[in-house]
Amino acid sequence: MLTTSFAGLSLGSSTFQCGRKLQQRATLRVAAPVPQTIEAAHKKGAGSTKNGRDSNAQRRGVKVYGGQPVKAGGIIIRQLGTKVHPGVGVGCGKDFTLYALQSGIVVFKKSKYDDKVSVIPFEDYEKPEGQKRKPDGRRAKKRKLYPSRVVLAANDANAAFAAASS
Template structure:
């Protein structure tokens, strides 16, 4: 009887299975290294004296803004630009900003009134020694000194080049127009240098000449307006200049020869067009009937192309049209020995070339004067 009662009670008990962890889970902590603090915050207090360049406040972001006589670095560090006394203040024109500045006197407060003049420090005491005073006035930093010396060297180099060019133009004008005096040669050389500037920008000789002469006339008009010259003197001077320019322009002009603007004998546009067509005919006759232009013919063509009637663009176009240069030849096992013999004779060279499209290296025989040169 007792056994049955116990058995009935056991049947009423609910057994719930519980799953326990077979492996304990834990978090990882690999970043165990702890970096040192950046020592941010104030380095100088209110009213404390600082020298120029000393740090007043280190920060991340512009929590404090640089005020008068203070600067900010690219890491937002506030530093002093002038020796003085630190001031922490607010500006009524920037109500949401806090400023750090440097006052030049202990009793001075910041900010300075908006319309009041700003104070500047010229030194702690007057310098009585004139040599020391001159040195302080002319003092420059190392970077400023290097820039000044570099600028002076560039200016001197530019003046030397202009003087050399002026001498060359004077000699050329003296040969073409021998009746000019030294003063007239000097004036015309300067005028032709100015014409050269506009021609270097792509303008024709006649257009460049007209621009320079109009500028000279405008300068004389300014002299009359400012009262430095009377109208009669200006008219007389302009007439003399026009006569001199006419005398020179009938005999000389600026043209490009060997990629350089020089003074040559004057030729009208019609004469230049005739000369250009005749030279092109000569070039065509020299190069006619050649699959590959010989070196002797190339030299003759280059001499003809150096004439002043051709511009740089004309020379490039005529070279591409008339000069037929040999092409590089790929080397194979069959022709290698033949090309090696030619290379030993000095008639060409063998060079390895990287072909980017095929992503491979190939050897080529490049004859002397080939039109394709690999870098």
């Protein structure tokens, strides 16, 4: 009977001594003293700016357009990858820059698969039909009606010379 009444209690427990229950002792833990920091009057540190990390522009694009003259070695296009492929008289650099191998006129050709740029020598270049001057065009008629002052002065000088010599 005695064993059944004390079945839930252990004899080695600190809460049971000499057959009666004692109150548990509360353990007080004393924390180590934390040193106090006293801040003096001073300026706060300046934070770094969040700007100023932008890179410089690469200046890519077409430098000489179609129908314009270019010297040998002149840069025609600066590009990233071969968006425009080199044609006749054009070389490609290691950074895909297209440059003229000979002096001449720049010509762009667009096909179904790729765009090409070529340099045609000055002697072989023929202006497209829309860029040729028409002898009976609006500009030619305007020049006849309103000649420049240089042409008028030359005509007056020729007339004066002809009158003086006769």
